[in-house]
Amino acid sequence: MWKVFIRRHSYQSKVAPNREGARLIIRRLQKTVLRILRDPDFRMSKSSFQQKPAEPEPQVDGAQFNVHRNGKPDSNCRTCNDFKSWSKQQRLISNTQAAKEKHIAASEKLTVNAAGVAAPREDCPLDKVRLGISTWGLLHTMAAFYSDNPTDTEKRDMRTFFEVLSRLYPCEYCAKDFRSDIEVNPVNVNSQKDLAMWLCNFHNRVNDKLGKPLFDCSKVNERWRDGWLDGSCD
Template sequence: MWKEFIRRHSYQSKVAPNREGARLIIRRLQKTVLRILRDPDFRMSKTSFQQKPTEPDPPVDGTQFSAHRNSKQDSNCRTCNDFKSWSKQQRLISNTQAAKEKHMASEKLTVNAAGIAAPREDCPLDKVRLGISTWGLLHTMAAFYSDNPTDTEKRDMRTFFEVLSRLYPCEYCAKDFRTDIEVNPINVNSQKDLALWLCKFHNRVNDKLGKPLFDCSKVNERWRDGWLDGSCD
C-alpha cells in the first residue's frame, strides 16, 4: 500500500510542478495519511490524488491589479488579518464612527434648540451679535486703561464714548446710550473707575432687557486677569 502511495505521489509531482499544485498534493497527502491512521482498511484510489485542472488566470491590466490590491488592503476581514491587527482596525472604525455620530448629534441639538439652521459665520451682524462684540471691545478697553491716565488719555477716552453714542449702528441703542451718559457721566479718572462705570452701565442695559446682572466687583477678573480658579489660564 505504501509503495502505491509513494508511486502516486511521485506521479502527481510530475503532473503539477508549480507551487499551487505542490501545496494541493501535500494537503491531500496529509488527509490520506490521517485516514490511513484512523482506518487501516482504507484503500487509496487513483482519483484521490488527481489534481483538478486549473483554469488560466484572466489577463489583468494595471488598473484592475491596483483596484484588487487596494481592496485587499482596505478589506475589513477578520480571516484576512491576524487578530491583533483586526482588533485594532475595529477599534479605530468604532471610535471614528462614534465621534462622527456625537458631532452630528451635537449639531442637531443646537439646531433643534434654536428652531432654525445655524447661521453662517460670514454674514452681516444682527443687533444681538453686534451688541456682544461691542461690549467685548468696550470692557477690554476699560480693562487695559491706565491706572494713572494723563489729561490727554482722559480726554480721548471720554471723546471715544461720546462719539460712539452718536455713531453706533443701532439707532435706538445709540439714543439710549446718549441718554444714559448724560445722567451718569463717564468716569475716566482711573482704570478701576472706568471699568466699574462701564460695568454698571452694562447692568442698566441688562436690567432693561430682563437679563441677569453681573457682579461688578469681579469686572477685572472677567475682562483682564482671568478667573481666580485658573480656568482661563
C-alpha cells in the first residue's frame, strides 16, 4: 500500500510541479493518511490526487450589477427590478419624503409659537372686524335675493328687519351710527335692485368713514348674486 502511496505522490508531483500544486498535494496526502489510519480497507484511487477543475463562476443577471457597495439595490432603477418591487420602493421613498416635510412644518410651527406669534384660532368669539365682515355678507346676500316685485308684507318685513338690527347690533356705537344713517337715508325696499343699490351706498358711506376704498355699486349683483362676468366664480 505504501508503494502505491509513493507512486501516486510521484505522479501528482509531475502533474503539478508548481508551488501551489505542491501545497495542494500535501494537504490531500495528509487527508489520505488520516483516512488510511482510520480505515485500513481504504483504497486510494488516481482521482484522489488529481486537481479538481475550477468551478465555473456563477452567472448573474442584470439586476445584480445594479448594487451599491453596501449590498442594497438601487431603488431608482426601474429597469433592474420587477415593477412590483420598484413601485413598493417608490412608495417608501414618497412616504419618507412626506413624513420629512410634515416634520419640518411641525418644527416651523413650534418655532413660531415659541417666538410668541401664535396662529389665530378659528373658533374664537368674533371681534368687531370679523363681526362686521360677516354682517355685511349676510345683508348683501339678503338684498341680492330679495324679490323684484315684493309684496307689501315683504316690504314691511324687510324694513322692520333693518330697524330692529340697528337697535340690536352687538356693537353699540356701530348700531348708533346705523340708526342715524337710516333716519337720513331710509331703506328702499321697492325692488331687489333698489334694495341692493341702497345697501351698497350705505356700505360705501361706512367705508368712507373708515378710510377704506369704495365699491362700484353698478357691480353689486355681480358681486353678491350672479358672480363675476369672467367666470372666475363658476
